[in-house]
Amino acid sequence: MSDKPKNTGKKTEQKAEQNQRLSVFKTYKLYVGGKFPRSESGRVYEVTDSKGQWLANAPRASRKDARDAVVAARKAFGGWSGATAYNRGQILYRVAEMLEGRRDQFVREVAEAEGLPKSRAAAQVDAAIDRWVWYAGWTDKIAQVVGGGNPVAGPYFNLSSPEPTGVVTVLAPQESSFLGLVSVLAPVIATGNTAVVIASEKFPLPALSLGEVLATSDVPGGVVNILTGGTAEIAAPLAAHQDVNAIDLAGADEALAKELEIAAADNLKRVVRPQPVDYFATPGIDRLTAFLETKTVWHPTGALGASGSSY
C-alpha cells in the first residue's frame, strides 16, 4: 500500500472547502450475526471510485469470517423460517422504508462506485427500493402459487408446501453493486432462507451500507450476513461448506462458477448458475423458487360412510 500515491479523499476536500470542517469518515465493516465486526484477519483493501480516488478501506474477509457467517446464518434460520410469512413481508417492507430515508446516501455511494451520473444512480436505487417492496409482497403469496393440494387417487388429504432450503450463499453481481445485490438477496430471504452474501469485490460499499439498513429494519441478526473482499477467496470455503444448502453464483465468472459448482456438489447444494439478467426488469419468481424445497404431506382422511350426501 505504502508505495502507492495517496489520493486525498475527494469528499474531504469538498467538505473542507465548503464548511471549513473535516468530515467524519465511516469505517466500513462487515455485517455478521447482526453485528458489525472487522475481518478477524485484520485485513482491509482499498476501495476507489471510478476515477481511482480513495473512498474507503473495506474489510477483506477471510475463510474464518465466512465460516462465522454460516454459523450466524444457521442459527438465525429456525426463527426466520418459522416466522409468519406476513411478518417477513412486514420486515422486508420495513427495509424499503429505511432505504427510502437513506436514499441520498445510496445514490451517492452507487454513483461513486459505478461511476454513474446522479440520475442514473438514483434510478438504480429507486429500482432497488421498489424491489424490496415487490418481494415483501411475495412472502405470503408464493406458497399459494407453487404449493397446494394434490388430488391423489385415495382417501388422503395430500398437500404440497414450499419451504426454504436453508442457508444460502449469494455471490452478488460484480457490476450492479446495489440493484443487482438487492435483486439476488431479497428473494432468498423473502421465503425464509438465511443468507451469506459476498458483495461485489470492486464496489463493496453499498452492500456494507445495506447491512446498516438491515440492522435497523427488524431483520433479525444472522438472517443476512454481508462479507466483502476477494470473491473467489471467500466463495471457495462457502461453496465447499457442509452446512450451506445452496449457492447463487450470480457474481462469479465462468471459470469460478464451474469451480464452485464442482465444490458445491459435495453436499448437493442447490446451484443457480450465472445468467444474463436485466436487473431493471420486473423479476419473475425464479429466484424465489430456486431456494425452495417442496414438502408433501399425506394425511388419511377417513370416511364418514359410503352414501355421503347428495346435497
Add this chain to the structure above:
Amino acid sequence: MASEMVSAKASAFAYAPAPESRSVVDIAPSYGLFIDGEFTEAADGKVFKTVSPSTEEVLSEVARAGEADVDRAVGAARRAFGKWSALPGSERAKYLFRIARIIQERSRELAVLETLDNGKPIKETRDADLPLVAAHFFYYAGWADKLDHAGFGKDVRPLGVAGQVIPWNFPLLMLAWKIAPALATGNTVVLKPAETTPLSALFFADICRQAGLPKGVVNILPGYGDAGAALVAHPDVNKVAFTGSTAVGKAIARQVAGTDKKVTLELGGKGANIVFDDAPIDQAVEGVVTGIFFNQGQVCCAGSRLLVQESIHDELLDSLKRRLSALRLGDPLDKNTDIGAINSAEQLARISSLVEQGEAEGAERWSPSCELPSSGYWFAPTLFTNVTQAHTVARDEIFGPVLSVLTFRTPDEAVAKANNSQYGLSAGIWTEKGSRILAVASKLRAGVVWSNTFNKFDPTSPFGGYKESGYGREGGRHGLEAYLDV
C-alpha cells in the same frame, strides 16, 4: 418365551402355495439396444446376462451399451426432437394415453416380468408398481396440451434430449416417472435401465412400437455405470435425470458443472418413522412394517429408522416382532409372499456388511426365525435395537430389510433426531393428535411426510428430497418443471 410364541404364530399362518403363472410372459433369449425404433446390437458386440434374483436362473442375454451406442442413441433422439416437440400437445397426449392403456392391458404380463427380473413379490408389482406406472402415463398425458396453464408462463418449451438413468428397485415405475413427463413436455429420451433389471424397459420399447410412437423419441440403452456416465457427459444431452445412490448423484453434479444441462437427482434416504405414545399400536406397527419391508427395504424413501417414544418402546417392539414373525418370505411369484429376494448378489453383500458393522458397533440384532431359500439372494427381515445416532446402521442407507430402532422422550427430541441425517427424503408420523402431526410435519426436513400411513405414492403428488437426498421433484405439476426450459 417370545420366540416360542413367535413360532406358534408362524405355523398358524401357514399358507398353501399360490403361485402366479409364469407363462403369461414370454422372455426372449436375447435382447438388443432400442435405438431409433429398432432393436440393435451394441457397437462392440458386448452383452450381459440378467438373472432372476430369487433363483439365479438366467432370464435373458442383453446387449450392453457402450459410449458409441450412447452417441448413436442421443443422435437418434436429437433427430426425433424437432418433429416431436413441434407436434401439437394434444397429439403428444394421445400417444401417452395409448401407452398408458397398453400398459394396463399388459399389466399382468409386466408384473410377472418385473417380479422375475427384480425379485420383488408379485403382490407388489401387481398392486403397486404396475397400477402406478399406468397412472403416471395417464396423468402426464393430460398435461401435454395444457402446459401453458401449468404456471411456468406461456409458450413454455422443452429442453431437448433427456438422458435418464434409473435404478433397479422399481424398474418400470422409475421409467414411467422419467419418460412420461419428458414426453408430455416435448422432449425426446435416452434411458438407461439398471444392469440387473433391464427387461421391463425393453418390454416398454415394444409398447412404444405398439403405440406407434415415432422412432427415436424413446431410446433404451441397457448397460452398466459406464454407459450412464457417457450419457450424462454427452454434449448433446440437455437434461439429466437420475435416480440412484447419493454417491453417483454427487458425481453427476460435478460432471455437469459449468454446462447448461438441467439436472434433477432423486437419491438416497434414511427416513425416520416417528411413533408417539398415543398412536394406535397395531396400525403403527403395520405402517412401520410397510415402511421398511416393502420391496425388501430397497426403497430410497424407506422408513429405515424407527423413532419410538420411550414409554411405549417395549410394547411396540413386542408387537413388531410378533408381526415380523408372521411375514412370509420366499418365492416372489407366490401371491402370498410378503418378502421377496434381494435384487443382486452385490446388494446382498452390501446389506450383510452393513449389518455386520451394526453388530460390531454394539447394536442388538434380531430376526424372526425364518428359513431362507437355498438359491437366490435372500436376507431375513432384521431389527436393530439399542441403536444410537452415532451407529452406522442409524446413519448410512442400508437399502435392505433392516430397521434401526431409536427412542425419544419429547416431540422436539424426535424432530431433532429425525433431522439428524445428511438425507431428507421421507418421514412418518404416528399419533392421534392432529395438531402434533401438523407441528412435527412442519419441522421435519424431508420432501415427503406420511402421517399415519407410509409409502404411499401417486402421480399427482410431488416426490423428491431435501439436502443430500437430491433436488427437483417428480410427479404432479411440479414434475413438469424438470423438463421445461424455465
